[in-house]
Amino acid sequence: MIPTKVIQETEQRFARRTPERTATELKLRTGSKLQVDDKERVDKRIKRLRRGGFDAYLAELATPPPASPSVELPHTETNFRNMTAFSQPCVSSITELDTRERILDKNNLMSINYLERGLRVSRSVARIRIRSAQGQTLGFGTGFMVSPRLLMTNNHVLETANAAASSLAEFNFQDDLSGRPLPTSVFELDPNVFFITDETLDFTLVAVKEKARDANGDLGELRFFGWNRLIEDEGKAILGEYMNIIQHPNGEPKQLALRDNQFVDLLENFLHYKTDTAPGSSGSPVFNDQWEIIGLHHSGVPLRDANGRILTRGGDVWQPAMGEFKIQWIANEGIRVSRLIKHIKQVALNDSQRRLRTDLIEKEPPLAASRTELSDQPGASTPATPSRQAPVFSSQPRIQNGNAIWTLPLEVSVRLGADYIEAPPVSPTPSTSDKVTTNGNGSGPAATAPVASPPDPTTNSELADALAEVRRASTKKYYDAAQDKTDRTQYYADVPNNLTPAESYKRLHKLLEKTHTTQPRYKPTTQVYPWVDLQPNLKLRSIYSGMEFDPEVVIQEDFRIDQKRAERFQEKMMTESFVGAERIEQELDLLEALLPYNCEHVVPQSWFEKREPMRGDIHHLFACESGCNSFRGNTPYFDFSDFNEVARDKCGKREENKFEPTAGKGTVARAVLYFLLRYPGEINRTNAEYKPDRIVTLLKWHKEDKVTDHERHRNQAIFKVQGNRNPLIDHPEWAEQIDFLKGLG
Numbered sequence: 001m002i003p004t005k006v007i008q009e010t011e012q013r014f015a016r017r018t019p020e021r022t023a024t025e026l027k028l029r030t031g032s033k034l035q036v037d038d039k040e041r042v043d044k045r046i047k048r049l050r051r052g053g054f055d056a057y058l059a060e061l062a063t064p065p066p067a068s069p070s071v072e073l074p075h076t077e078t079n080f081r082n083m084t085a086f087s088q089p090c091v092s093s094i095t096e097l098d099t100r101e102r103i104l105d106k107n108n109l110m111s112i113n114y115l116e117r118g119l120r121v122s123r124s125v126a127r128i129r130i131r132s133a134q135g136q137t138l139g140f141g142t143g144f145m146v147s148p149r150l151l152m153t154n155n156h157v158l159e160t161a162n163a164a165a166s167s168l169a170e171f172n173f174q175d176d177l178s179g180r181p182l183p184t185s186v187f188e189l190d191p192n193v194f195f196i197t198d199e200t201l202d203f204t205l206v207a208v209k210e211k212a213r214d215a216n217g218d219l220g221e222l223r224f225f226g227w228n229r230l231i232e233d234e235g236k237a238i239l240g241e242y243m244n245i246i247q248h249p250n251g252e253p254k255q256l257a258l259r260d261n262q263f264v265d266l267l268e269n270f271l272h273y274k275t276d277t278a279p280g281s282s283g284s285p286v287f288n289d290q291w292e293i294i295g296l297h298h299s300g301v302p303l304r305d306a307n308g309r310i311l312t313r314g315g316d317v318w319q320p321a322m323g324e325f326k327i328q329w330i331a332n333e334g335i336r337v338s339r340l341i342k343h344i345k346q347v348a349l350n351d352s353q354r355r356l357r358t359d360l361i362e363k364e365p366p367l368a369a370s371r372t373e374l375s376d377q378p379g380a381s382t383p384a385t386p387s388r389q390a391p392v393f394s395s396q397p398r399i400q401n402g403n404a405i406w407t408l409p410l411e412v413s414v415r416l417g418a419d420y421i422e423a424p425p426v427s428p429t430p431s432t433s434d435k436v437t438t439n440g441n442g443s444g445p446a447a448t449a450p451v452a453s454p455p456d457p458t459t460n461s462e463l464a465d466a467l468a469e470v471r472r473a474s475t476k477k478y479y480d481a482a483q484d485k486t487d488r489t490q491y492y493a494d495v496p497n498n499l500t501p502a503e504s505y506k507r508l509h510k511l512l513e514k515t516h517t518t519q520p521r522y523k524p525t526t527q528v529y530p531w532v533d534l535q536p537n538l539k540l541r542s543i544y545s546g547m548e549f550d551p552e553v554v555i556q557e558d559f560r561i562d563q564k565r566a567e568r569f570q571e572k573m574m575t576e577s578f579v580g581a582e583r584i585e586q587e588l589d590l591l592e593a594l595l596p597y598n599c600e601h602v603v604p605q606s607w608f609e610k611r612e613p614m615r616g617d618i619h620h621l622f623a624c625e626s627g628c629n630s631f632r633g634n635t636p637y638f639d640f641s642d643f644n645e646v647a648r649d650k651c652g653k654r655e656e657n658k659f660e661p662t663a664g665k666g667t668v669a670r671a672v673l674y675f676l677l678r679y680p681g682e683i684n685r686t687n688a689e690y691k692p693d694r695i696v697t698l699l700k701w702h703k704e705d706k707v708t709d710h711e712r713h714r715n716q717a718i719f720k721v722q723g724n725r726n727p728l729i730d731h732p733e734w735a736e737q738i739d740f741l742k743g744l745g
Contacts, residue, residue, distance in 0.1 A: 033061045057289060126143050185214070228293050242261065492730070544600070633659075
């Protein structure tokens with residue numbers, strides 16, 4: 001998260017420059033870009049473009065906007081030869097642009113080599129996984145190689161050498177042309193070799209180890225990803241030009257903001273650029289159209305209301321727990337490369353560090369080589385092609401105008417992950433360290449098939465983090481009753497005691513919605529199993545059967561399911577009949593049904609069409625072996641009068657449109673009642689869903705099965721993640737004072 005101090009300083013600089021920026025924007029609306037900036041800077045820009053052979057681009061800079069009444073676009077040879085008229089007061093600087101042939105012989109601005117070059121320089125951009133000394137993931141940023149060994153990011157991403165020593169640089173965290181995740185190479189940082197940081201310029205420069213943590217063919221060598229030189233010379237951009245930002249926003253796979261930020265102001269140390277879309281990610285490189293780095297992105301200017309409160313993109317008041325990507329930014333700020341180089345040159349270094357600095361300043365990089373190019377080099381081996389075990393996907397493509405939008409290496413994706421699969425459904429092996437238990441109804445464990453070889457945590461950082469989180473559980477306090485009491489009191493402080501049932505429903509709905517500030521995507525391997533759903537004995541217990549499981553086994557199994565889903569989907573993609581958005585959606589649904597997670601939505605996903613934030617709302621997600629998950633399906637809960645007398649499955653009893661679980665009735669009842677409060681109108685859209693009589697059943701189960709420490713622990717843990725709470729756990733007595741029928745719409 002960008003520190004408050006950094007945001008405030010950025011705002012102050014932006015506010016002070018309002019008159020100059022306003023004048024610039026007016027000039028850009030009425031004349032060419034060559035008429036806007038300082039004459040000396042324009043001269044340097046023109047010379048740099050001419051040396052690089054970018055005359056066609058220079059002609060575009062000399063062209064005024066279409067709406068300008070003073071000048072028309074050049075169409076004739078005469079207009080081309082008089083192009084200097086567009087660029088006053090810089091006439092003498094572009095005399096070599098006066099031949100039509102010189103301009104037309106060059107590639108167009110958006111020629112194919114422009115995109116290819118952008119793709120190549122993108123290889124040097126990595127996701128920074130910020131970790132504690134104990135290996136816990138604290139957040140993400142972006143970084144990029146600026147020499148064969150040195151990586152640059154923000155100071156507020158890696159503030160100290162100790163922070164860098166614990167953190168990782170993950171290259172190739174992106175998708176290939178078919179939507180599959182590319183093999184990710186994870187490199188440790190090496191601040192003992194080189195480390196420079198500065199809070200004022202908000203940058204950190206740190207060495208990266210030359211070999212990846214895992215053997216990965218050429219992908220295991222840092223040289224494969226190349227670097228982009230930091231050029232101290234000015235003339236890399238003038239006011240009005242558009243910037244490109246390659247980034248890992250919010251820790252997501254690599255994305256590109258292509259010509260989406262317009263350079264609108266130049267300060268002594270900073271650049272300001274404006275966009276109508278998402279901000280840059282902390283530590284991202286800012287490129288010009290020739291793919292030269294002109295800045296290090298670090299912060300933005302947020303939109304505020306009349307009371308000075310930061311607003312979200314939806315117009316609500318922003319809270320820190322939402323994350324910086326929910327903020328409505330009105331401008332971005334980056335640090336000028338020339339100022340970064342100037343500072344780096346002045347730092348006192350030892351001999352080996354000076355050699356690394358010399359490489360940064362003087363060495364010319366090759367474009368990051370492709371695999372084919374590397375394998376063609378003498379002595380080079382053909383890279384291995386391992387699959388990334390746990391792609392961070394959402395299981396649905398983006399559907400737009402009837403088309404399924406996937407993701408190419410720079411943003412377009414087939415997200416088949418955040419959900420994954422197995423075949424056929426196999427329950428994880430029950431814990432061998434603890435006796436398998438039920439809720440006392442005599443239901444014993446069913447036979448389970450052996451689990452297939454799980455993914456290797458040494459090559460999958462997300463899996464390794466989830467397993468590490470489970471292992472840390474024994475060192476944490478399971479449930480802090482005193483802190484929970486304080487949090488509970490503060491959370492409901494504005495809820496009066498004398499409300500009518502209808503008013504109580506309305507008031508609590510607004511509270512749950514307003515405080516649901518962080519809305520995680522559906523990912524049980526990281527959001528549910530490692531901590532939230534652990535029992536007091538640190539095992540996972542099936543919400544329906546009551547059977548207990550080792551959480552590490554469940555996590556590995558669901559990662560294996562992810563891998564299997566991706567493989568199955570890729571096989572389908574290769575068939576000639578696999579076309580069309582509807583066909584793709586059907587196949588994804590089928591894969592999810594065939595290879596389900598060991599996680600249950602107590603409100604079935606089909607009822608809300610797998611939409612977020614409902615799908616990822618942890619309050620109604622519970623560990624549940626895939627067999628019971630499939631057995632229940634999307635059937636609403638029901639209370640059978642003869643439940644304890646009849647033969648039934650270990651998961652419970654099911655008849656047409658009726659399901660009663662063996663275990664967890666009070667827990668699932670409170671989770672569904674929460675859902676009714678949080679999402680009114682979402683669970684009674686068809687006759688197969690809830691009716692008023694089923695609400696009576698839920699209230700009965702809630703009253704009969706008291707709140708457990710497991711639920712209190714869950715509620716406290718989810719509160720820290722999402723920001724909202726389940727009132728039925730905090731105040732069980734409120735159930736009779738709330739009109740839950742309002743939630744049926």
